[in-house]
Amino acid sequence: MNHRMKVFVLLACVSVTAVAADVNGELGWARQITVSVPFTGQVETLNLRPGQAVEAGQLLLQLDARVARAQVVQARSELKHADLEREEAQREWDRAQELFDRTVLSERELQVAEIGYAAADAAYQAAQAHQVAAEIVLDHHSPKAPFSAWVLAAHVVPGQTLVNTHEPMPLVTLAERGRMTAQASLNAAQVATLKAGDSAQVRIGDQSFDAQVVEVGIAPQSVERPALYNLVVEFTVPMDATLRAGQPATLVLP
Numbered sequence: 001m002n003h004r005m006k007v008f009v010l011l012a013c014v015s016v017t018a019v020a021a022d023v024n025g026e027l028g029w030a031r032q033i034t035v036s037v038p039f040t041g042q043v044e045t046l047n048l049r050p051g052q053a054v055e056a057g058q059l060l061l062q063l064d065a066r067v068a069r070a071q072v073v074q075a076r077s078e079l080k081h082a083d084l085e086r087e088e089a090q091r092e093w094d095r096a097q098e099l100f101d102r103t104v105l106s107e108r109e110l111q112v113a114e115i116g117y118a119a120a121d122a123a124y125q126a127a128q129a130h131q132v133a134a135e136i137v138l139d140h141h142s143p144k145a146p147f148s149a150w151v152l153a154a155h156v157v158p159g160q161t162l163v164n165t166h167e168p169m170p171l172v173t174l175a176e177r178g179r180m181t182a183q184a185s186l187n188a189a190q191v192a193t194l195k196a197g198d199s200a201q202v203r204i205g206d207q208s209f210d211a212q213v214v215e216v217g218i219a220p221q222s223v224e225r226p227a228l229y230n231l232v233v234e235f236t237v238p239m240d241a242t243l244r245a246g247q248p249a250t251l252v253l254p
Contacts, residue, residue: 022253023231023251023253024250025250027183027248029180030176032152033146035146035173036169037063039162043062043063043156044061047062054149056145060172061143062141072138075130078130079127079131082128086121092116093117097110147177151174155172156172178237180237180243185228185231191231195213195216196214198254199211202235204249204250209236212235213232214233215231217230231253
């Protein structure tokens with residue numbers, strides 16, 4: 001190979017490297033969820049609007065919870081009654097044990113007292129479980145943000161009745177604040193040099209963010225040729241930053 005040919009090959013390699021290290025992509029949400037409830041109910045209030053920022057634990061909306069509150073009151077009453085019944089059964093068993101030790105009571109009678117306590121204890125455990133289930137249902141009537149998020153969509157309005165038959169009805173769609181992804185399409189040669197965990201950077205306008213590769217595709221995105229593979233990096237952004245899914249971004253790859 002002559003000197004001119006060597007220079008041409010070197011420049012070609014440099015060009016391919018530059019393309020592989022600096023690719024165009026677009027932003028996406030690192031985590032997106034749709035909040036829903038698994039029961040029928042009516043929306044009382046809606047405390048948000050699309051584009052609004054919400055904090056972790058913030059109330060999103062309120063459903064009519066009168067029936068659910070009544071069920072919690074009933075469950076607590078049943079648990080209290082079951083607790084009293086179990087205490088009485090415990091006393092009966094203790095008395096039976098004392099009399100048995102004094103040979104005043106037969107073993108059969110002691111067993112009856114023990115069975116009575118076991119039944120009372122089982123009823124108490126069932127009542128306790130019933131109360132927990134009722135409290136969970138009541139809590140679901142006041143959905144809260146599971147993490148700091150942007151409100152992407154509100155699927156209900158105050159006064160609307162939710163009718164859940166086969167699948168829970170969506171209420172609100174949220175996207176996590178503080179974490180985003182950037183996605184790009186690379187050819188086979190480019191993705192061959194990358195693996196999950198590699199460091200990268202994301203540039204958006206004049207802003208730059210440290211990122212990490214979280215997904216390197218192994219199946220082509222479509223039947224078109226040459227085949228392109230999906231690459232996703234994830235990065236942290238300031239909580240007060242307003243970046244949007246779909247925004248163009250530049251991925252600077254290792």
